[in-house]
Amino acid sequence: MRFSPEECGVTEQGFVQEAQDRFGHVDVLIGNAGVMPLSRLDAGMVEEWDRMIDVNVRRLLYGVAAVLPCFEAQGSGHIVVRPARQR
8 A cells, every 4th residue: 555645745744653643664665756947047946946955956865864763673674766767
């Protein structure tokens, strides 16, 4: 079983505990979120850069940090990072 994207987004807190409560354990964390600004760099849209770093780097690190204690306690677990494709 798994969470759907609607149930567990990158900005939500407590997803590891929710998964443990719901399924009893966590087998894998799949990091699949990503954003990419479409503006030119010389446009200086720093807010877009901040959002990109926040989603693509910080949220991934938060997810890894949240799930590591669970994996260590279980003695197993996997982290898969897959960049999101732009549509």
